[in-house]
Amino acid sequence: MDTRTDTPRPATDAAAPDPLRIERLCVERGLKMTGQRRLIARVLSEAVDHPDVEELYRRALALDARVSIATVYRTVRLLEEKGILERHDFGGGRARYEATDHGHHYHLIDVDSGKVIEFSDEQHEALAKAIAARLGYELIGHRLELFGRRPAPESDKGGARRAARRRGGEAA
Amino acid sequence: MDTRTDTPRPATDAAAPDPLRIERLCVERGLKMTGQRRLIARVLSEAVDHPDVEELYRRALALDARVSIATVYRTVRLLEEKGILERHDFGGGRARYEATDHGHHYHLIDVDSGKVIEFSDEQHEALAKAIAARLGYELIGHRLELFGRRPAPESDKGGARRAARRRGGEAA
DNA sequence: TTAGCTGCAAAACGTTTGCTTCCCG
DNA sequence: CGGGAAGCAAACGTTTTGCAGCTAA
Numbered sequence: 001m002d003t004r005t006d007t008p009r010p011a012t013d014a015a016a017p018d019p020l021r022i023e024r025l026c027v028e029r030g031l032k033m034t035g036q037r038r039l040i041a042r043v044l045s046e047a048v049d050h051p052d053v054e055e056l057y058r059r060a061l062a063l064d065a066r067v068s069i070a071t072v073y074r075t076v077r078l079l080e081e082k083g084i085l086e087r088h089d090f091g092g093g094r095a096r097y098e099a100t101d102h103g104h105h106y107h108l109i110d111v112d113s114g115k116v117i118e119f120s121d122e123q124h125e126a127l128a129k130a131i132a133a134r135l136g137y138e139l140i141g142h143r144l145e146l147f148g149r150r151p152a153p154e155s156d157k158g159g160a161r162r163a164a165r166r167r168g169g170e171a172a
Numbered sequence: 173m174d175t176r177t178d179t180p181r182p183a184t185d186a187a188a189p190d191p192l193r194i195e196r197l198c199v200e201r202g203l204k205m206t207g208q209r210r211l212i213a214r215v216l217s218e219a220v221d222h223p224d225v226e227e228l229y230r231r232a233l234a235l236d237a238r239v240s241i242a243t244v245y246r247t248v249r250l251l252e253e254k255g256i257l258e259r260h261d262f263g264g265g266r267a268r269y270e271a272t273d274h275g276h277h278y279h280l281i282d283v284d285s286g287k288v289i290e291f292s293d294e295q296h297e298a299l300a301k302a303i304a305a306r307l308g309y310e311l312i313g314h315r316l317e318l319f320g321r322r323p324a325p326e327s328d329k330g331g332a333r334r335a336a337r338r339r340g341g342e343a344a
Numbered sequence: 345t346t347a348g349c350t351g352c353a354a355a356a357c358g359t360t361t362g363c364t365t366c367c368c369g
Numbered sequence: 370c371g372g373g374a375a376g377c378a379a380a381c382g383t384t385t386t387g388c389a390g391c392t393a394a
Binding site: 089110111119123124131135140141144146147148149150151 | 261307308310316321
Binding site for chain 4: 032033034035052053054069070073074077093094095
């Protein structure tokens, strides 16, 4: 059922300081705020990882049973269109989401556990821009994802069995 | 139906010189060569873009009607496992494939036209490895995609309307 | 009041798979 | 000959959608 979790970004980042963060953004963009949207917005505000829709649904349900998964799908889609959410495909066949309001960064995905580690890198940023320029383009956006494995110190104990790969590239 | 096309790599690259290129690789890895596999291998050898399964199926059908799409799916999966093909997710909800035998490279997607430009960059390669190491990981694979726009010399005429984005993140 | 949101269940989508028959080696 | 490959259609898991009723503004 895919219950992996991400590595939260460092505490210094003040991950999810405000439970109304996303709701505020919604209002700013003129969205009608229903109970369900507020609920989902809250779940998103509190997330410090990259949950997929089913995980969002689970977390929302835990706070209030008056939601359906269809609404979660509809809402993340809407928020993505509004630029409030970013959709990622880390493999595993499900889209995963994170708020766009905490700065540009990249991801390293642990192919064995599915964990996602965030990082940023000035050097890469500059390089990307330079490459685009070299090709005659203005850089609008870019995606850098690293897939890595923790070097195994010894034997390949149970947990490290090669992640089953389905449509994506890694899964849990 | 998403009928975008890629920009073939530069002619200097001698794109698809040998229609038996992929078949040879298959044999090298000890695969049983059936008529269908030969057919699909040929289509792949001749491709200079990044076709999805349906497109491969279409091209194969045009050469010989004795193929089913299930076989195309099974074959690309097999070839990917054998390292002969690389699967990409450029958005749009379908996996797209290209042969691995023409060197490691990355993609720049023209957000206005959907065209894909290939490039490689030693510096980036090294940087990716270094970042992974810094985070305590062995780099298994990585993905770098740039999204860019041709700088408009003067006015921003109609053609530059933001490319419609569907389930993937970018599309044409 | 009413445009637009929600829930439900069914459909759609790309992809995989069980089973039988067929064919390569 | 025997093991694996192909075809078909049904199954899969994720996401979208039609429709009837409900709700925020």
